[in-house]
Amino acid sequence: MATSFMSTSKSQNISEDAPHGNTIFIPTMLANKQTIPEQFFWPKSETVPATGILDAPKIDLQVVLTGDASSVKAQANALRAACETHGFFLVVNHGVDTQILNEALALSEQFFIMPLETKLKAMQKKNSMWGYSGAHSERFSANLPWKECLSFTSDGSIVEHLGSSLGKEFEPMGVVYEKYSGAMKNLTLSIMELLGLSLDTGKDYYRDFFQDCEYITRCNYYPRCPQPELTQGTGPHADPVALTILHQEEDEEGLEVFTGGKWQSVPPVPGALVVNIGDTFMAMTNDIYKSCVHRAVVNRHSNRRSIAFFVCPQRNKVIRAHDSLVGPDSKRLYSDFTWSQLEEFTQECRRYDDQTIKYFAERLLESSSSE
Ligand SMILES: C=C1C[C@]23C[C@H]1CC[C@H]2[C@]1(C)CCC[C@@](C)(C(=O)O)[C@H]1[C@@H]3C(=O)O
Ligand SMILES: O=C(O)CCC(=O)C(=O)O
Numbered sequence: 390m391a392t393s394f395m396s397t398s399k400s401q402n403i404s405e406d407a408p409h410g411n412t413i414f415i416p417t418m419l420a421n422k423q424t425i426p427e428q429f430f431w432p433k434s435e436t437v438p439a440t441g442i443l444d445a446p447k448i449d450l451q452v453v454l455t456g457d458a459s460s461v462k463a464q465a466n467a468l469r470a471a472c473e474t475h476g477f478f479l480v481v482n483h484g485v486d487t488q489i490l491n492e493a494l495a496l497s498e499q500f501f502i503m504p505l506e507t508k509l510k511a512m513q514k515k516n517s518m519w520g521y522s523g524a525h526s527e528r529f530s531a532n533l534p535w536k537e538c539l540s541f542t543s544d545g546s547i548v549e550h551l552g553s554s555l556g557k558e559f560e561p562m563g564v565v566y567e568k569y570s571g572a573m574k575n576l577t578l579s580i581m582e583l584l585g586l587s588l589d590t591g592k593d594y595y596r597d598f599f600q601d602c603e604y605i606t607r608c609n610y611y612p613r614c615p616q617p618e619l620t621q622g623t624g625p626h627a628d629p630v631a632l633t634i635l636h637q638e639e640d641e642e643g644l645e646v647f648t649g650g651k652w653q654s655v656p657p658v659p660g661a662l663v664v665n666i667g668d669t670f671m672a673m674t675n676d677i678y679k680s681c682v683h684r685a686v687v688n689r690h691s692n693r694r695s696i697a698f699f700v701c702p703q704r705n706k707v708i709r710a711h712d713s714l715v716g717p718d719s720k721r722l723y724s725d726f727t728w729s730q731l732e733e734f735t736q737e738c739r740r741y742d743d744q745t746i747k748y749f750a751e752r753l754l755e756s757s758s759s760e
């Protein structure tokens with residue numbers, strides 16, 4: 390049974406926002422039921438179980454930062470091989486403080502198990518990525534993901550945002566996510582250096598381009614599910630951003646990558662962070678590097694938490710593949726665009742899957758040829 394809320398006060402404002410009337414769906418409040426609402430059902434073609442475990446390369450950032458030229462080259466070659474096939478790799482010896490990683494995960498669970506009226510005070514507003522979402526049911530009316538999210542954006546202070554929406558007692562929580570986001574930003578720039586080396590565009594090329602990057606730090610919470618085979622935690626998709634650094638809790642599986650014609654599980658590796666190439670970076674390589682198609686599945690026995698750090702170019706910067714990556718006998722696959730245009734497109738389209746960037750590229754081409 391869905392959790393229905395008549396919008397008793399303007400501040401909730403749920404009925405006007407939710408496309409399917411005044412009903413929102415909260416997986417933490419549905420986890421103990423026998424069955425799940427049909428709005429969470431996904432097509433059978435998208436819930437085919439994984440049939441393998443991905444042997445993802447572990448890129449050692451300590452080697453990259455301090456190693457000799459030949460060991461750095463070896464890391465760059467391993468990175469290139471992974472990015473040319475499925476756009477997915479792990480980073481180890483990444484230098485991010487374990488305490489901040491654990492604290493951010495623990496705090497996210499404390500938030501998601503809070504009373505609904507507390508969570509709704511931080512509910513995402515139209516056209517904003519900031520805030521709480523219950524299964525995206527404020528946006529979608531079918532194929533709902535079995536998850537709740539809390540997203541922090543880089544436009545403004547996380548401390549102020551949390552304090553003003555939830556109260557001063559939440560400001561310390563904001564400090565933790567500001568520290569977390571700062572550490573992830575630094576790690577992003579190191580990864581960008583290695584990506585530049587792997588593509589022979591030079592160590593500084595992408596580092597400089599993303600020096601002023603924007604980001605979205607998103608806490609995902611996947612409660613245990615009574616019918617996990619019928620739904621998805623996060624459905625099959627590619628991230629539209631440039632890069633995603635994912636911290637997943639160490640003792641729960643769920644993340645899967647589509648490669649080699651099948652879904653392959655990516656079990657957590659203690660001390661490793663997951664990194665996947667997104668559509669924006671794929672476009673910046675003229676499709677030489679692949680945007681990773683992935684999903685998160687749920688189970689009936691345990692909850693799962695993850696924190697995704699989404700790296701987006703500064704929103705008005707022109708995204709264009711480096712000339713050296715567009716060979717003499719290959720054409721540019723994308724007209725120039727900005728993250729602002731692609732982000733808007735992701736928020737308009739009903740679903741963001743592994744083909745969405747191609748629709749976006751076609752629309753870009755149509756609009757540029759009609760000018
Ligand atoms: C710009 C973004 C949109 C999403 C969050 C960031 C990068 C990843 C996107 C997303 C996770 C891709 C799958 C579908 C989605 C709706 C989700 O399941 O959350 C996407 C995010 C979003 O639109 O909120
Ligand atoms: O939680 C996960 O394992 C993956 C989440 C994800 O892909 C996303 O939020 O884009």
Ligand SMILES: [Fe+2]
Pocket residue numbers: 626627628633683
């Ligand atoms: Fe993703």
